[in-house]
Amino acid sequence: xxxxxxxxxGQFGVSQRELAEYIGVTRQTINAVEGxxxxxxxxxxxxxxxxxECSVDDLFHPDIAVETTASETGD
Amino acid sequence: xxxxxxxxxxxxxxxGGLTVLGGVALAxxxxxxxxxxxxxxxxxxxxxxxxxxxxxTAPMFDERDxxxxxxxxxxxxxxxxxxxxxxFPALTVAWGVGLFEWEPWSTAIALFVxxxxxxxxxxLVVFNWRR
Numbered sequence: 001x002x003x004x005x006x007x008x009x010g011q012f013g014v015s016q017r018e019l020a021e022y023i024g025v026t027r028q029t030i031n032a033v034e035g036x037x038x039x040x041x042x043x044x045x046x047x048x049x050x051x052x053e054c055s056v057d058d059l060f061h062p063d064i065a066v067e068t069t070a071s072e073t074g075d
Numbered sequence: 076x077x078x079x080x081x082x083x084x085x086x087x088x089x090x091g092g093l094t095v096l097g098g099v100a101l102a103x104x105x106x107x108x109x110x111x112x113x114x115x116x117x118x119x120x121x122x123x124x125x126x127x128x129x130x131x132t133a134p135m136f137d138e139r140d141x142x143x144x145x146x147x148x149x150x151x152x153x154x155x156x157x158x159x160x161x162x163f164p165a166l167t168v169a170w171g172v173g174l175f176e177w178e179p180w181s182t183a184i185a186l187f188v189x190x191x192x193x194x195x196x197x198x199l200v201v202f203n204w205r206r
Contacts, residue, residue: 025137026083032139041138 002061006034008052023047083133090127090135093120152195159188 009019016034020027025044032038033048040048049056097120104113128135163185169175177185 021133024134026087026134026139028084029137029139038139038142044138 001039002036002063003033003059004061005030005048005059008054008059009034012052019051022051083131083135086127086131086135090124093123093127096120097124152191155188155191159185159192163188 009016014022016030017027020030023030023044024047029038029040029044033040033044045056045060049059052059097117100116100120101113104110104116166175166177166181166185170177
């Protein structure tokens with residue numbers, strides 16, 4: 001899942017290890033999320049957003065197209 | 076010891092190394108007809124794993140490891156499933172026409188696979204019921 005974790009980490013000046021220790025995961029997990037090789041759990045997503053004091057949408061940009069519901073289209 | 080475990084990556088490698096060492100020692104010494112030595116080394120390495128995990132200051136394993144483990148288990152079941160779906164019916168047919176005899180080792184493997192999938196099926200039922 002595309003994300004801005006690296007940019008936020010850079011802005012806050014924290015290393016992957018420091019962030020991992022604070023969040024309670026391994027450094028490899030932070031590295032895998034940043035490298036788009038691992039999609040984090042909902043809990044981890046919210047923890048990261050709380051750490052950087054931003055919304056989940058600011059951090060993660062999933063490429064998901066949701067179909068418009070029938071009620072919205074008037075069908 | 077604590078210095079060695081300050082970095083989670085080192086502790087992870089240590090846990091992995093001890094686990095592999097224990098398994099290889101158990102199998103190796105059993106093959107060499109020294110099963111008690113094998114069990115002794117295995118128990119010692121497993122105790123080592125417990126000590127390392129209890130002394131670690133940072134999480135060694137997390138949700139990504141669980142995901143990787145789940146994926147590995149999934150692939151293992153799939154491989155066993157596909158393998159047994161082809162191999163065991165073929166062996167049974169071969170046995171029926173007199174081209175194959177069930178030996179203790181092949182019977183043991185067949186029973187193991189059957190028990191594996193029965194266990195899997197039981198857990199599927201339980202978890203479906205709970206959710």
